[in-house]
Amino acid sequence: MFRIRRLWLRTFRNYALADLALAEGVTVFVGPNGQGKSNLLEAAYMVSTGRSHRTGQEAEVIQRGATAARVRAAIARRGREEELEVTVALEDGRGSVRMRLNGAPSARGAVLGRLPVVLAAPWDLELVRGGGAGRRRLMDAALAQLSPAYFFALHRYHRVVIQRNAVLRGRAGPRATGLEPWDAQLVALGVRITAHRAAYVERLRGPAADWFGRLGGAGTLEARYRPSWTGQGDETLAAAGRAQLAQRRADELRRGLTLVGPHRDDLELLLDGVPLRATGSQGQWRTAMLAMRLAERDVMAADLGARPVLLLDDALAELDPERQRRVLDVDGEGQVLATATALPEAATSARVIAVRAGTLEEAAWSPRSATS
Amino acid sequence: MDYPGPLARLIDELSKMPTVGPKTAQRLAFHILRLPPEEARALAEAIVDVKAKMRYCSVCFTITDVDPCATCADPARRDDVLCVVEDPRDVLALERTREFRGRYHVLHGAISPLDGIGPDDLKIAELLARVRDGAVREVIVATNPRVEGEATAIYLARLLKPLGLRVTRIAHGLPVGGDLEYADEVTLARALEGRRDL
Numbered sequence: 001m002f003r004i005r006r007l008w009l010r011t012f013r014n015y016a017l018a019d020l021a022l023a024e025g026v027t028v029f030v031g032p033n034g035q036g037k038s039n040l041l042e043a044a045y046m047v048s049t050g051r052s053h054r055t056g057q058e059a060e061v062i063q064r065g066a067t068a069a070r071v072r073a074a075i076a077r078r079g080r081e082e083e084l085e086v087t088v089a090l091e092d093g094r095g096s097v098r099m100r101l102n103g104a105p106s107a108r109g110a111v112l113g114r115l116p117v118v119l120a121a122p123w124d125l126e127l128v129r130g131g132g133a134g135r136r137r138l139m140d141a142a143l144a145q146l147s148p149a150y151f152f153a154l155h156r157y158h159r160v161v162i163q164r165n166a167v168l169r170g171r172a173g174p175r176a177t178g179l180e181p182w183d184a185q186l187v188a189l190g191v192r193i194t195a196h197r198a199a200y201v202e203r204l205r206g207p208a209a210d211w212f213g214r215l216g217g218a219g220t221l222e223a224r225y226r227p228s229w230t231g232q233g234d235e236t237l238a239a240a241g242r243a244q245l246a247q248r249r250a251d252e253l254r255r256g257l258t259l260v261g262p263h264r265d266d267l268e269l270l271l272d273g274v275p276l277r278a279t280g281s282q283g284q285w286r287t288a289m290l291a292m293r294l295a296e297r298d299v300m301a302a303d304l305g306a307r308p309v310l311l312l313d314d315a316l317a318e319l320d321p322e323r324q325r326r327v328l329d330v331d332g333e334g335q336v337l338a339t340a341t342a343l344p345e346a347a348t349s350a351r352v353i354a355v356r357a358g359t360l361e362e363a364a365w366s367p368r369s370a371t372s
Numbered sequence: 373m374d375y376p377g378p379l380a381r382l383i384d385e386l387s388k389m390p391t392v393g394p395k396t397a398q399r400l401a402f403h404i405l406r407l408p409p410e411e412a413r414a415l416a417e418a419i420v421d422v423k424a425k426m427r428y429c430s431v432c433f434t435i436t437d438v439d440p441c442a443t444c445a446d447p448a449r450r451d452d453v454l455c456v457v458e459d460p461r462d463v464l465a466l467e468r469t470r471e472f473r474g475r476y477h478v479l480h481g482a483i484s485p486l487d488g489i490g491p492d493d494l495k496i497a498e499l500l501a502r503v504r505d506g507a508v509r510e511v512i513v514a515t516n517p518r519v520e521g522e523a524t525a526i527y528l529a530r531l532l533k534p535l536g537l538r539v540t541r542i543a544h545g546l547p548v549g550g551d552l553e554y555a556d557e558v559t560l561a562r563a564l565e566g567r568r569d570l
Contacts, residue, residue, distance in 0.1 A: 149564070159519045166485035180530060181483065181523035 001306045002116055003335050004044060005081075006074040011066035013039040014358040026328050026336045028347050031355035037339035040355070041119065041311045044337060047071040047086045048115040048309075049141070050099050050108040054123060058088045059095030075115045078306070084115060109152060113145040116308035118297045120315040124289035128269060128277050135267040139197050139225075142296050146303050150196050157189040161258045169256035179249075186261055187241040191234050193262040194227050200299065201225035201267065207295035215294075215323050217287040219272040219280075223295075226266040283318060290315055294327065307334035314339055321345040379405065431502070433478040433495050434460045443467075443476060450474045451507040456499065456528065457514050458482050458521065466514065474512075477502065482520040483527060491527065499528075503537060510538040517544045 009018040014036045029037040038054075042061070045053050052058055062069040068089040075082050085100040099111045127134045144151040164182040205223050212221035229240040244260040245252075252259050269276040269288060276288055293315075301307040307330070316324050316338060324346035330336055338344075343352060354361045374380060379401060387397035404412055428434070429441035436442070443449065443463070453474030457463055463476050479494040491497075503511065511532050515521035529539045545563030 148560070156519050163485050163519065163523070181526040184526050185519055185522055 001076060001078060001333070002304075002309055003076040004073050004115065004309060004337075005076055007040070007044060007047075008072040008074075009040075009043050010070040011063040012043055012069040012071055013061055013063060015039065015043075016063065016358065018358070018360060020353075020360060022335070022337070023351055024335050025330060026338065026347060026350040027353060028343060028350045029337070029339045029353050029355045029360075030341070030343050032341060035355045036358045037355045038121070038313050039358075041121070041313050041337060041339060043071045044073065044309070044311055045117055045119050046088075047073045047084045048117045049112060049145070050086055050097055053119055053121055057095065058097050059090060059093070061088055062090060062095065073115065077114060082114065084111060109148060109155065112151055113148065116145045116300055116304055117311055118142070118293055118300065118308050119311040119313065120290050120293035121311075121313035122315075124293070125282065125285055127289060128285045132264070132266040135269075136263075136265055138292070138296075139200060139265075139267055142300060143196055143200055145308070146200075146300060147196065150193070153189050153192045153196075157186070157193055157262070160185045160189060161261070161263055164258050165256060168252055168258065179245075183242070183245055186258070187238050187245070190229065190241055190261045191237045194229055194237055194265070195234065197262070197265065198225055198227060203299045203302075204292070204295050207298040208291050211291035211294045211298075212288060214326050215287045215291055215319065217284060217291065219284075221276075221288050221291060222270040222273070223292065224268040224270060226268050228261055228264050286318060290327070301334075310334065310336045312336060312338035314341075316340055316344045316346075428478075432463075432476045433480060433498065434463045434476060448473075452509040453512065454503065454508045454510070455512045455514050458516055458524075462514065475508075479515070479524070482515055482518070482524040484520045494524075496528070496531075500531065503532065503535060508537065510540060512540050512542060514542045 003024055004022050007018075007020045007022060009015040009020075011017075018040075020040070029040055031037055042052055042054055045051075046061070052061060055061075068087055070085065070087045072083065072085045075084060083100075083102050085103075087098045087100075088095045089098070090096075097108075099106050099108055101111050101114065127138060140150075140154060144154065160182055164179065164186060167179055167182060201223055202225075208223050209221050229237050229244065231237045231240045241261065248259050269292075271280050271284065271288070276285060280288070297308055297310055312327070316327065317340065319327065321344075324344045328336060328338070328344075328346055328350070338347075338350075339355075340347075344350075352362075375383060382404065383394075383397045383401045386392055386400050387394050389397075392400070404415070407415075425437045426435055427437075427439060429436045429439055429444055431440045431444040434441055434443070438445070450473050453472075454477055455466065455472060455474055456477045456479060457466070458479050458481060460478055463478060466472050466476075477495065477499050479496065479499070481489055481494050483489060483491060483494070502508070511528070513525040513528055515524045525541055532539050545559070
């Protein structure tokens with residue numbers, strides 16, 4: 001069981017101060033656009049992952065005139081009460097992120113997965129039309145929460161790529177050490193990342209296709225991992241990695257960049273066998289991405305033995321009530337925080353909180369207000 | 373109001389120390405001001421002494437006040453095992469275990485292309501000269517578990533193995549005395565990664 005019991009925000013986006021008690025089940029934040037509904041979900045996402053899903057410049061979350069933004073969450077995790085905190089402080093014009101776990105300063109890797117979350121947001125559409133980086137992040141965000149070993153390997157892998165690029169650019173004198181010490185680590189870590197991602201996408205495929213159908217998507221959605229290195233078993237993968245490194249060496253030296261490895265992987269989304277981005281309407285893209293996120297939740301729930309907290313940012317608007325019901329159904333187990341400009345019809349048993357200009361107010365549910 | 377010259381100078385010097393901010397520097401300076409003259413002198417002499425007398429050992433490159441250092445000069449230690457570390461502090465940490473009875477070699481860093489640090493910036497040529505003398509049979513690479521330390525270890529293995537030496541790497545994993553239940557996940561994951569057959 002994973003729950004946010006209380007969320008506390010200080011000079012975070014348009015909230016000077018907010019203190020919000022949250023119940024289990026479904027909570028819907030309702031209000032016109034630009035009032036701060038999404039900021040609440042962003043805060044919940046940040047306190048659990050240390051990252052914003054909307055920006056790579058974390059300083060953006062700091063309220064104007066303030067020098068730091070802080071989010072604290074009281075959570076329930078497998079029957080234990082814990083506290084997570086994230087602070088984004090301005091340092092030399094950039095946002096530096098620090099996390100705490102139960103009051104003690106903690107590395108991001110130690111906090112990730114404490115409060116597993118899945119977030120669906122309008123931004124997800126960029127994952128269809130954008131480059132591979134966003135889709136790699138889709139795999140990494142779930143895996144990093146599920147497996148500390150994965151986070152650890154990925155973290156080291158990125159460091160190896162940076163160091164290796166410096167060798168390729170000849171920064172350490174005349175290629176002093178050669179590439180071997182870095183190639184060995186690139187391959188070893190890369191193999192583990194590839195294996196994790198392959199296994200994860202394999203498990204994601206079924207639920208993603210199911211959800212696409214249940215949400216009314218026309219056609220068959222297929223998620224397919226496109227690894228840089230292919231092969232059965234670690235040894236074959238490693239051999240593939242080494243072969244590619246040998247083959248691209250001249251290119252890499254010329255461009256001063258590591259061109260080979262899982263940092264160039266992709267996750268392909270296909271609709272009836274055709275790349276989604278080349279087909280389908282925006283509506284279908286939206287349905288496909290929501291299906292991917294719900295599949296992510298299913299896979300995480302199977303691994304964790306309990307559902308992660310689901311954050312739905314403006315994800316219900318285009319669904320009919322029956323499909324909204326399918327998304328919001330928590331089987332009496334799990335927590336969903338959703339935003340909407342109008343109360344979704346299916347949210348009959350939801351707790352409703354009205355959001356207006358950074359203030360929060362409990363609202364009685366009224367079917368009238370949903371349609372007016 | 374500014375502090376009078378000598379006090380201001382002391383605060384200034386103290387605030388250059390790592391982790392010492394202006395407030396701490398002030399507190400330390402006033403503490404020193406109130407010390408009995410002989411204690412203040414002892415502190416000043418200790419500072420002058422450490423600069424005058426501490427140097428790097430010409431054999432293993434750890435910090436020492438006598439050259440060669442006590443470890444290098446100790447006839448009771450084994451000459452056939454050499455432990456390579458990044459920093460003099462690592463020598464002290466390993467010595468506290470009282471487990472290792474061989475010799476040390478301090479590299480003074482790890483390979484980091486990003487910072488422009490290559491093998492020539494480390495005491496690697498000196499290490500090669502030492503092992504070529506012949507007594508050493510095994511080199512234990514105890515560089516840090518970061519990717520830079522790992523790269524250094526791989527690089528050293530490539531240089532040393534062709535010389536007919538046994539090259540080993542220290543294991544990284546669980547702190548002893550720690551219960552599995554309370555170990556953080558990353559440490560556990562790393563320990564799993566470094567598992568051995570029984």
